[in-house]
Amino acid sequence: xxxxxxxxxxxxxxxxxxxxxxxxxxxxxxxxxxxxxxxxxxxxxxxxxxxxxxxxxxxxxxxxxxxxxxxxxxxxxxxxxxxxxxxxxxxxxxxxxxxxxxxxxxxxxxxxxxxxxxxxxxxxxxxxxxxxxxxxxxxxxxxxxxxxxxxxxxxxxxxxxxxx
Numbered sequence: 001x002x003x004x005x006x007x008x009x010x011x012x013x014x015x016x017x018x019x020x021x022x023x024x025x026x027x028x029x030x031x032x033x034x035x036x037x038x039x040x041x042x043x044x045x046x047x048x049x050x051x052x053x054x055x056x057x058x059x060x061x062x063x064x065x066x067x068x069x070x071x072x073x074x075x076x077x078x079x080x081x082x083x084x085x086x087x088x089x090x091x092x093x094x095x096x097x098x099x100x101x102x103x104x105x106x107x108x109x110x111x112x113x114x115x116x117x118x119x120x121x122x123x124x125x126x127x128x129x130x131x132x133x134x135x136x137x138x139x140x141x142x143x144x145x146x147x148x149x150x151x152x153x154x155x156x157x158x159x160x161x162x163x164x
Contacts, residue, residue: 034115039069039163042118043077046132050120053137055113058163059145060100061153063107065126069114069134071163080132081125085116091138099142106148111161113141 035049039058042049058069060082068079089097099110116136124133145161146153 039071039080040074040077042080043071043074046118046120049118051117053115053117055115055140056118056134057111057113057141059161060110060112060114060142061107062100066107067125068130069112072158072161073163075158078131080118080134081130082114082116083124083133083135085135085137087137088139093139096139096142099144100139107146108144108148109146109153109157109161111141111143111145111163112139114139 034053034055036055037049039056042054042056056069058071060067060069062068062082067082069082070079071077100108100112114134114136115138116134119133119135120131122128122131124130146157
């Protein structure tokens with residue numbers, strides 16, 4: 001009887017260890033799987049990331065006829081149109097999806113970290129006005145900055161937000 005309990009305990013401990021090791025390994029591999037760049041770095045060398053899946057942090061703004069990523073730290077750089085890949089819903093936690101989900105005609109400004117394919121070439125977004133596009137596969141982090149954004153952010157809001 002003791003031998004069976006000890007064997008069961010050993011098998012359970014080994015199984016738990018393998019499960020945890022596998023989960024941690026996948027999480028670590030997932031974090032290393034994509035190059036991580038700031039939005040300003042991305043805009044300084046867009047060709048380097050053409051067609052690649054990347055992890056990028058920036059400020060995501062969306063509302064009626066706009067959905068773009070930018071960074072006030074390099075506001076003179078171009079904005080990037082944001083589209084959500086078909087895998088977005090299944091790859092992103094529900095609490096994060098809600099922060100950039102349907103919001104009617106009201107705009108929203110959100111500090112984000114996203115993983116997606118970066119496209120270069122132009123003709124993206126509303127009236128083809130954007131040179132770059134990020135096809136977002138997963139949202140990793142999101143913090144709402146302004147819940148009812150107009151098309152143009154007031155200077156006092158811009159002055160207090162920065163990309164991470």
